[in-house]
Amino acid sequence: MSTAMPLENWVRRDERALKALLLVTKAWSWIFLIAILVFFEIWARSATGSTFLFRVYNLQSISVAAVQTLLLALGLTFVIIASHIDLSIGFITGFASVICALVINALDPVLSPWASLAVGFVVGLAAALIPGVVNGWLVAKLHVPSFIGTLGMYGIARGAALLMAGGAVVSINNPASRILGNRDVLGVPYVVLMGVVMVIVFHYLLRHTRFGIYTYAMGGSEQAAVRAGVKVDRHLIALFLLSALSSGLGGVVYTLRFSAGAAQAGEPILLYAVAAVFIGGASLTGGKGTIIGTVIGAMIIAVIQFGLVFINVAPYWQFVSVGGVIIIAVLIDQSRDRFDRLRGGR
Amino acid sequence: MAEPILSVQGLSKRFGGVQALTDVSFDLAAGEVLALAGDNGAGKSTLIKAISGVHQPDAGAVFYQGRPTTGMTPRQVRDLGIETIYQDLALADNLDLGVNLFLGRERMRKAFGFLPVLDRASMRDEAARTLDGLGIRIGDPGVPVGNLSGGQRQAIAISRAIYWNAKVLIMDEPTAALGVPEQRLVIDLVKRLREQGVGIIFISHNLVDIFSVSDRILVLERGRKAGERLAPETDGDELVKLMMGGDAPAHAEAPA
Numbered sequence: 001m002s003t004a005m006p007l008e009n010w011v012r013r014d015e016r017a018l019k020a021l022l023l024v025t026k027a028w029s030w031i032f033l034i035a036i037l038v039f040f041e042i043w044a045r046s047a048t049g050s051t052f053l054f055r056v057y058n059l060q061s062i063s064v065a066a067v068q069t070l071l072l073a074l075g076l077t078f079v080i081i082a083s084h085i086d087l088s089i090g091f092i093t094g095f096a097s098v099i100c101a102l103v104i105n106a107l108d109p110v111l112s113p114w115a116s117l118a119v120g121f122v123v124g125l126a127a128a129l130i131p132g133v134v135n136g137w138l139v140a141k142l143h144v145p146s147f148i149g150t151l152g153m154y155g156i157a158r159g160a161a162l163l164m165a166g167g168a169v170v171s172i173n174n175p176a177s178r179i180l181g182n183r184d185v186l187g188v189p190y191v192v193l194m195g196v197v198m199v200i201v202f203h204y205l206l207r208h209t210r211f212g213i214y215t216y217a218m219g220g221s222e223q224a225a226v227r228a229g230v231k232v233d234r235h236l237i238a239l240f241l242l243s244a245l246s247s248g249l250g251g252v253v254y255t256l257r258f259s260a261g262a263a264q265a266g267e268p269i270l271l272y273a274v275a276a277v278f279i280g281g282a283s284l285t286g287g288k289g290t291i292i293g294t295v296i297g298a299m300i301i302a303v304i305q306f307g308l309v310f311i312n313v314a315p316y317w318q319f320v321s322v323g324g325v326i327i328i329a330v331l332i333d334q335s336r337d338r339f340d341r342l343r344g345g346r
Numbered sequence: 347m348a349e350p351i352l353s354v355q356g357l358s359k360r361f362g363g364v365q366a367l368t369d370v371s372f373d374l375a376a377g378e379v380l381a382l383a384g385d386n387g388a389g390k391s392t393l394i395k396a397i398s399g400v401h402q403p404d405a406g407a408v409f410y411q412g413r414p415t416t417g418m419t420p421r422q423v424r425d426l427g428i429e430t431i432y433q434d435l436a437l438a439d440n441l442d443l444g445v446n447l448f449l450g451r452e453r454m455r456k457a458f459g460f461l462p463v464l465d466r467a468s469m470r471d472e473a474a475r476t477l478d479g480l481g482i483r484i485g486d487p488g489v490p491v492g493n494l495s496g497g498q499r500q501a502i503a504i505s506r507a508i509y510w511n512a513k514v515l516i517m518d519e520p521t522a523a524l525g526v527p528e529q530r531l532v533i534d535l536v537k538r539l540r541e542q543g544v545g546i547i548f549i550s551h552n553l554v555d556i557f558s559v560s561d562r563i564l565v566l567e568r569g570r571k572a573g574e575r576l577a578p579e580t581d582g583d584e585l586v587k588l589m590m591g592g593d594a595p596a597h598a599e600a601p602a
Contacts, residue, residue, distance in 0.1 A: 176514030
């Protein structure tokens with residue numbers, strides 16, 4: 001703390017500076033998103049004379065990538081606000097993706113494409129609930145730290161998905177899934193429409209319902225939640241189910257987009273989803289975070305993903321830059337807490 | 347004395363080999379402030395937990411308005427009107443005043459005429475009004491309560507109890523972690539609640555606080571009632587003697 005003293009002395013003297021700093025630390029993700037959009041737009045114009053932002057194909061690609069991350073990150077936002085973590089979401093995605101593909105392949109010969117797609121969709125989601133309920137039970141009833149419990153589930157779901165897929169990618173040949181996974185209506189991909197609906201539902205749940213406010217209360221003070229009569233263990237199980245359902249949807253959407261079930265479907269997205277939640281203002285100590293913040297986080301990552309490819313940088317730089325942004329997000333979160341305390345201490 | 351609002355009769359509690367509480371009895375009237383004093387390990391915490399339903403006593407009983415609370419859970423005891431405020435305050439620091447006051451009993455409204463949503467504005471306004479009525483000013487009631495001062499947070503926990511009709515308030519060292527102006531804020535609040543007829547029990551180590559606000563002082567020593575004095579009829583020296591084990595010339599045992 002002693003190294004931070006000069007800054008703290010300075011802001012303590014200057015109320016306006018403190019307010020400005022607080023505003024920047026609170027709105028930094030919006031500022032950052034605009035900054036990288038401007039950066040890529042300028043790059044596109046000066047290097048190739050084209051546009052980055054004002055082309056439908058680019059916007060579609062970015063928003064589809066953002067939705068793929070978001071589907072995992074929406075449920076994870078709840079878990080992190082309750083001061084837990086779910087590391088298994090990446091492989092729950094793969095697990096649901098493989099099961100969805102296997103079911104569609106098994107049913108395609110006997111059912112219409114839309115019917116077998118619908119059954120595959122539902123069974124894939126339902127299968128995702130199994131690791132979810134085990135996660136919840138481990139954390140809520142057996143008091144296993146969620147970091148370890150869900151890390152174990154990460155391995156189990158990964159192995160189970162690989163075993164069922166026979167170690168390979170399960171290709172499907174279902175025309176209905178190609179429509180839902182790749183087509184658009186008035187330029188808006190169906191996948192993005194699904195994402196928008198999920199964002200609205202999760203935002204409502206977190207911001208406007210008792211379920212949401214109890215999630216925040218648990219992250220702020222478990223004692224406060226217990227006092228209010230919240231059944232903390234049942235609520236925790238519900239949170240891990242929600243997270244599994246959200247990442248299961250991510251897996252099913254992956255199968256639609258690529259006409260294939262893959263055990264590895266969610267492996268890189270785990271990093272992206274965790275990053276989106278923290279960029280969105282959540283904190284490992286819990287109690288903070290919003291769905292809108294997570295959406296901005298997912299958009300930042302999608303712009304970086306697509307933008308780096310756009311300017312012809314080796315794709316591996318995606319991981320480097322997303323990793324860097326996570327660290328920046330945590331540093332900004334810490335300084336925001338400090339400024340908040342300074343203001344409260346007046 | 348009029349019919350007591352709370353009557354504690356012959357409470358005893360044993361944990362394994364330790365007799366934490368032995369045959370403790372006292373009464374509390376509405377609008378009376380009782381200070382609970384004693385050294386560390388004297389049984390103060392065990393006593394308030396036995397009253398609030400956290401511990402079930404081995405012998406004796408607690409009567410609230412003449413009815414026994416035996417076998418009740420902490421929540422049932424609280425619903426009855428006995429609220430215990432521990433040092434952690436059980437506030438969600440990340441949420442605002444309104445949500446904290448109503449947590450577990452939230453107000454809802456219908457958005458677009460059909461969608462049930464939390465009515466944050468109404469909860470916040472009602473909470474700010476409640477605090478105002480108790481003489482507590484919060485600059486911006488929309489900020490997370492973690493950003494408020496220790497005294498304000500203590501006041502919020504107390505207001506929450508009073509808003510939900512607590513008639514007996516038990517506080518575990520309410521001023522322990524506070525600076526002097528903040529202590530005064532809490533002490534003033536206790537006095538105001540006494541005027542409103544709330545019965546108050548508070549644990550304190552601070553003799554200044556004890557004498558500034560309490561009507562009666564109960565001293566515990568190793569789980570037993572060492573004495574009970576009206577505040578005007580005693581002084582700090584006598585209390586300290588009682589806490590240390592009566593006015594025996596010296597302790598037979600070596601000090602711990």
